[in-house]
Amino acid sequence: MGQGLRERKKQELRQAISDEATLLFVERGFEQVTIAHIAEAVGVAKMTVTNYFPRKEDLVFDEHERLTRRLAGTAVERRPGETVLDALRRDYADSAAAGDELLGATSRGFAGLVESSPVLLARLREILDQQERALADALVAEAPDQPLAARLVAAQLAAVHRILWYEAHRQVLAGVTPERIFPVLGAAAEDAFAGLARLYQGDDRVLKRRPASE
Known part of the structure; x- marks a missing residue:
């Protein structure tokens, strides 16, 4: 074989x-x-x-490794001339348009299962925390002279994903269908990333553009 x-x-x-x-x-x-x-x-x-x-929890969260690495991978593999913020903004928009369940809009049965178990809720928080730490490590590697700034930026960028994940989870439990949830997530993420872009306008200490030669 x-x-x-x-x-x-x-x-x-x-x-x-x-x-x-x-x-x-x-x-x-x-x-x-x-x-x-x-x-x-x-x-x-x-x-x-x-x-x-x-x-045992990862029998439920079988995609936890992909979710944990997602933001860091998007940052590291971003396009030439693209900032980390722009890359995460683009990736979220694409994922929402594609109906990617890793954004949190899963089935009602799955959401109810997670909500009913303190163990699973704790594991979910751990996974989302690991997602932020992986992104922070990637940004620190790019800006080793600004480690604290890199981790603060990572926290803000990851917060968009984390908060919208819980919002998707809440809406699923309320009976809203994923088809209706994904457009809401996409619009909310666009507003959030646009706000962060204004906050960091002109400050490239961490949100550096990838050189076109890479």
């Missing part, structure tokens, strides 16, 4: 485990479902589940 096929089968199994776990959690509650229940439902050993998901 080729490496590509093995990796694809591993990803398929990982997704199957996560999907089945989420269904069980929504049906019975996060605390009431054990790793053994999930393993039995998928038809694998308990060790297989824990090998893919060392933390």
Whole structure:
């Protein structure tokens, strides 16, 4: 079996485990479902589940690594001539237009599951905090002479994502459909980033443009 096929089968199994776990959690509650229940439902050993998901919470937040790295990755890979703020502004607009669930507009069942579990709410806060720290580290690497300024900027930029994630979550719980939520998120993000752009106008200590030669 080729490496590509093995990796694809591993990803398929990982997704199957996560999907089945989420269904069980929504049906019975996060605390009431054990790793053994999930393993039995998928038809694998308990060790297989824990090998893919060392933390039970990440059976729910199976995209946590992508969410954690998202802002930092956008900053590092931004276009020539683009500031960090402009890159995050563009990425959010594109994501809202595409209906990306990582902005927080998920299904009502998923949102209810998270809301009902203190453990899952704590893990969500941790993931969003890690997202901010990853962005801060990326900005410090670009502006090592301004570490405090870089971390303050990261906090403000990440706050846009964090606050709008919780707003999307709130609206989903209220019964608003994702199709109606995404345009609201896009407009709110545009207002927020425009406000930050005015705040930082003329100050390029941290929000530096990527040189066209890179």
